Amino acid sequence: MKKFNIWPWIILLIGMVYFFLPLIATFEFSLKMIKDRYTFEAYRVAFTDSKFFLNFGYSVLWAVLTMICSTLLVVPTAYWVHWKMPNARPYVEFVTLMPFVVPAVTLTYGLLSLYGSPPIVLIGSPILLIAGYIVLSLPYMFRAVDTGLRAIDVRTLTEAALSLGAGWGTILTQVIFPNLRVAILSGIFLTFAIVMGEFTFASLLSWPAFGPYLEEIGSMRAYTPQALSVVSFMLTWISIGLLQLIGRGRGQEQVAGAH
Amino acid sequence: MAFLEINNVSKKFGTTEAVSDFNLHVEKGELVSFLGPSGCGKTTTLRMVAGFEVPTGGRIVMDGRDITDLPPNQRDVGMVFQSYALFPNMTVAGNIGFGLKVMKKPAEEINQRVSEMLELINMPKYAERFPYQLSGGQQQRVALARALALRPEMLLLDEPLSALDAKIRVSLRAEIRSIQQKLGITAIYVTHDQEEALSLSDRVVVMNTGRMEQVGTPFEIYNFPTTSFVANFVGTLNTAEVEVTDPAGGLVGMDGVQFVSSDEHVKSRRKGDKVRISIRPERFSFVTEGEKENVVDCRIENITFLGSVVRIQMTIGNQKFNMDTFNRPSLALPEIGDQRQVTCSSKAVLVLKD
Numbered sequence: 001m002k003k004f005n006i007w008p009w010i011i012l013l014i015g016m017v018y019f020f021l022p023l024i025a026t027f028e029f030s031l032k033m034i035k036d037r038y039t040f041e042a043y044r045v046a047f048t049d050s051k052f053f054l055n056f057g058y059s060v061l062w063a064v065l066t067m068i069c070s071t072l073l074v075v076p077t078a079y080w081v082h083w084k085m086p087n088a089r090p091y092v093e094f095v096t097l098m099p100f101v102v103p104a105v106t107l108t109y110g111l112l113s114l115y116g117s118p119p120i121v122l123i124g125s126p127i128l129l130i131a132g133y134i135v136l137s138l139p140y141m142f143r144a145v146d147t148g149l150r151a152i153d154v155r156t157l158t159e160a161a162l163s164l165g166a167g168w169g170t171i172l173t174q175v176i177f178p179n180l181r182v183a184i185l186s187g188i189f190l191t192f193a194i195v196m197g198e199f200t201f202a203s204l205l206s207w208p209a210f211g212p213y214l215e216e217i218g219s220m221r222a223y224t225p226q227a228l229s230v231v232s233f234m235l236t237w238i239s240i241g242l243l244q245l246i247g248r249g250r251g252q253e254q255v256a257g258a259h
Numbered sequence: 260m261a262f263l264e265i266n267n268v269s270k271k272f273g274t275t276e277a278v279s280d281f282n283l284h285v286e287k288g289e290l291v292s293f294l295g296p297s298g299c300g301k302t303t304t305l306r307m308v309a310g311f312e313v314p315t316g317g318r319i320v321m322d323g324r325d326i327t328d329l330p331p332n333q334r335d336v337g338m339v340f341q342s343y344a345l346f347p348n349m350t351v352a353g354n355i356g357f358g359l360k361v362m363k364k365p366a367e368e369i370n371q372r373v374s375e376m377l378e379l380i381n382m383p384k385y386a387e388r389f390p391y392q393l394s395g396g397q398q399q400r401v402a403l404a405r406a407l408a409l410r411p412e413m414l415l416l417d418e419p420l421s422a423l424d425a426k427i428r429v430s431l432r433a434e435i436r437s438i439q440q441k442l443g444i445t446a447i448y449v450t451h452d453q454e455e456a457l458s459l460s461d462r463v464v465v466m467n468t469g470r471m472e473q474v475g476t477p478f479e480i481y482n483f484p485t486t487s488f489v490a491n492f493v494g495t496l497n498t499a500e501v502e503v504t505d506p507a508g509g510l511v512g513m514d515g516v517q518f519v520s521s522d523e524h525v526k527s528r529r530k531g532d533k534v535r536i537s538i539r540p541e542r543f544s545f546v547t548e549g550e551k552e553n554v555v556d557c558r559i560e561n562i563t564f565l566g567s568v569v570r571i572q573m574t575i576g577n578q579k580f581n582m583d584t585f586n587r588p589s590l591a592l593p594e595i596g597d598q599r600q601v602t603c604s605s606k607a608v609l610v611l612k613d
Binding site: 153160181 | 309310311330331332333334336337338340342344345346347348357358361362402405406409415
């Protein structure tokens with residue numbers, strides 16, 4: 001038998017402590033609003049603030065709009081790249097990585113100065129905000145969809161559908177989208193998690209959202225922001241958990257279907 | 260007028276010419292195979308008929324209609340792919356009915372047609388299965404049914420059996436042929452497998468480096484190859500370079516060995532011309548008695564047992580030749596190193612064009 005090696009476990013343990021300790025501390029702190037007792041008082045206060053629901057609601061709205069627009073933008077693009085221009089794939093991928101290279105602040109100021117004066121004035125319309133979020137979502141959406149497209153034989157499936165008389169609309173909605181369901185969903189969940197926690201865009205473009213709200217009450221109160229941080233974490237985890245669940249459910253089918 | 264006319268079609272990818280000057284007329288109900296090694300342009304030609312590639316030059320006319328520039332979804336052809344290409348998100352019935360659904364046919368008609376097609380491919384109980392629940396052979400049968408469900412004018416098959424194992428390949432190719440004949444549908448079948456092409460086609464087009472080498476019935480292609488490429492690619496063949504010694508008498512020679520050929524092409528040559536001849540291994544036999552034509556000395560080099568056939572390698576002059584003989588229990592095999600005499604008919608000695 002192989003000798004039991006303790007080092008990987010120690011490293012894993014250190015990693016987990018590093019990751020979980022602040023979280024546990026935050027959670028513990030959020031329960032101590034009332035002296036000498038653990039209560040969910042901070043959560044009660046947070047959830048009874050009408051501004052919380054307003055801002056949270058807006059964030060959900062932004063997230064949903066971003067998810068829809070991003071999907072409609074990325075799926076046909078990635079599909080077209082796979083089907084007609086496979087050589088362009090590295091360039092498209094590079095473009096989608098922009099949000100990792102250009103900081104959100106820079107991007108926002110760029111948008112503000114470009115669309116803040118004629119000929120095109122978009123300030124005051126949520127288009128700028130959604131556009132910014134779409135850019136943020138690109139690396140996740142594109143990679144997820146790209147991986148999904150690699151798993152199916154896009155070219156032959158398209159040709160098969162074409163030879164059966166289908167047009168582009170039918171091919172996209174009935175052949176490509178259904179076979180990319182898992183990939184699109186994983187991109188969408190990541191997008192949701194990112195938009196829900198986003199601060200810079202909403203703050204600089206002055207739109208109500210969960211991020212700026214969290215920052216605002218963080219500077220005024222002690223316990224509620226901690227509670228909201230925990231809520232925000234839970235939200236991300238639920239997204240990722242759902243993603244795993246859906247991914248696994250269909251995963252086996254797809255692996256078997258590849259043969 | 261032929262049902263499908265491919266006239267002077269060529270296709271360039273950048274500077275490489277994938278297909279050049281392709282001419283073929285296919286009659287209604289005929290099954291024509293494109294046979295050749297990979298990269299010979301057979302698939303590209305098929306894809307031009309399907310509409311997935313646009314020819315650089317030439318025209319394609321189907322049933323009197325010029326379809327050269329028509330998009331694939333307006334061509335009325337069914338296509339079967341090597342990788343099956345079934346839609347993974349749809350059931351067998353969904354796949355077969357896809358084309359009809361696209362055409363917005365009423366549900367009742369779709370259902371009826373789907374069950375007809377399932378009947379045709381002998382899979383009536385599989386309607387609700389998904390592609391991943393089927394074997395490769397079953398998937399390809401579904402793909403065939405899907406391609407035929409719309410009653411296309413023409414069926415195109417791109418190496419449909421290449422991904423399957425040997426047993427299924429043989430049974431499915433017979434099934435494809437019988438369905439094609441039953442429906443009387445015009446079909447083009449692309450393959451690199453000569454046995455497949457010879458066994459199921461009305462005519463075979465042998466292709467090499469983008470050019471047509473020879474067009475003919477399987478019988479013609481096998482027995483009378485006109486170029487050395489065809490001769491070598493289809494079946495096993497002995498070829499040898501010889502010198503014409505007596506054009507009128509059909510005599511050719513090499514290394515002091517004489518062959519007589521009844522091929523007309525010898526007569527049109529001059530004495531001293533170099534030509535390539537071909538002789539099929541099964542046309543040789545050991546001299547028994549009475550044979551006078553082409554009796555030559557040989558040395559036995561090797562004997563390979565191939566099941567129903569025994570292949571004997573021998574040297575005639577300084578050249579290696581193969582001889583195939585049926586395996587019978589009574590067969591008296593020579594020993595390696597034996598000196599024997601073999602013979603073949605003058606009709607078996609063919610002169611190749613190049």
